[in-house]
Amino acid sequence: MGMLRWAAGRLAGATVVLWLVATAIFIGVRLIPGDPAEAIMGGPGSQASPEALAAARAEYGLDEPVFVQYQMFLGKLIRLDFGTSYALRDPVLEIMGEVLPQTISLSLLALMTAWVFALCFAAASLRATRFGALLGNSVEIIAAAVPHFWLGAVLIMLFSSTLGWLPAVDNGSAAGLILPVLTLALPLAGFLTQLMRDSLSTAMSSQFSLAARARGESRLQVFWRHGLRHAALPALSMTGWAFSSLLSGAVVVEAVFARPGLGRALLSAVLSRDIPMVTGIALFAAAIYMAVMALTEGIEKVIHPAGARS
Known part of the structure; x- marks a missing residue:
């Protein structure tokens, strides 16, 4: 029982830490100057049209309120869905x-x-x-x-x-x-x-x-x-x-x-x-x-x- 309590405590602590890390990442990447939609389209050098940028924002939920984006972000992480790399286009x-x-x-x-x-x-x-x-x-x-x-x-x-x-x-x-x-x-x-x-x-x-x-x-x-x-x-x-x-x-x-x-x-x-x-x-x-x-x-x-x- 002692080992089970120890393992349960460590699991609960790990869950809290991972949530805090995920939250810090969510906040931190949004403080970086620039438009995330441009990164999705290949960076500022891609010369993507406003229509393409708007489509990228809609596809990735970037046009939603920040709290909704946060909920979507956590929901994907809970399902172990980290998404697709913007640069490499692979999961x-x-x-x-x-x-x-x-x-x-x-x-x-x-x-x-x-x-x-x-x-x-x-x-x-x-x-x-x-x-x-x-x-x-x-x-x-x-x-x-x-x-x-x-x-x-x-x-x-x-x-x-x-x-x-x-x-x-x-x-x-x-x-x-x-x-x-x-x-x-x-x-x-x-x-x-x-x-x-x-x-x-x-x-x-x-x-x-x-x-x-x-x-x-x-x-x-x-x-x-x-x-x-x-x-x-x-x-x-x-x-x-x-x-x-x-x-x-x-x-x-x-x-x-x-x-x-x-x-x-x-x-x-x-x-x-x-x-x-x-x-x-x-x-x-x-x-x-x-x-x-x-x-x-x-x-x-x-x-x-x-x-x-x-």
């Missing part, structure tokens, strides 16, 4: 189904890579000297703060232009994934390492760790059996936010490396004022964020029930 769900696997695979690989780096750096900090700890802390701060577009450009210049080891753009091969994954993973790894390092230091000097050492366990055994579990909790609780940030970072990374995906589709939709595409991608990103947050909270409850959020 939004169909387009998202084509580009979604590219972005999801990139984000998941970046998340796993960031966790591997964070675990390695946090473990290395246990044996670091004072100078090494200071240097590592500086590297973590810089990595966490560096913008994706700048890091991507630097990696391209180093590994593609100078060394010639990796392709500068995503060519569909495994090698073409390395630089985009590193561009997304390195800033996140710096942030996760900062969270884990302090928790790990506290866990390794706690009473249960000292008791384990007194029983004859090595420092490495204490790290894997006790310290890592407690150190990972703060970083794990931020994994939902981290995955959401990777999805938003993919907008930049996919543009830098000419990689097809949800990020590039969103960028093109915003530039062309493709309201159905913007709405579909934004709502999907919000749904993914809430799903990952619920998943990480469930994992927290399994790893450390007393430390998980209620």
Whole structure:
């Protein structure tokens, strides 16, 4: 019953959040200067006649009062009808189904890579000297703060232009994934390492760790059996936010490396004022964020029930 109440609460909260996101999108796209009917007809350069613009407004309900448009907008979303892309002239769900696997695979690989780096750096900090700890802390701060577009450009210049080891753009091969994954993973790894390092230091000097050492366990055994579990909790609780940030970072990374995906589709939709595409991608990103947050909270409850959020 407790899990059912928890799931029901999360579902109700997700419904409210999605409604708020949809409402914000509805208001936001109507604050953008310009006539939505022109975007439907192909943009200002289409030179559509007044009659054609009027027909487009009538077809999409743009000639109705704003409240009626809002009701129509929500009604379609409830039926999972995101409409047809103004620019591509294909159903939004169909387009998202084509580009979604590219972005999801990139984000998941970046998340796993960031966790591997964070675990390695946090473990290395246990044996670091004072100078090494200071240097590592500086590297973590810089990595966490560096913008994706700048890091991507630097990696391209180093590994593609100078060394010639990796392709500068995503060519569909495994090698073409390395630089985009590193561009997304390195800033996140710096942030996760900062969270884990302090928790790990506290866990390794706690009473249960000292008791384990007194029983004859090595420092490495204490790290894997006790310290890592407690150190990972703060970083794990931020994994939902981290995955959401990777999805938003993919907008930049996919543009830098000419990689097809949800990020590039969103960028093109915003530039062309493709309201159905913007709405579909934004709502999907919000749904993914809430799903990952619920998943990480469930994992927290399994790893450390007393430390998980209620």
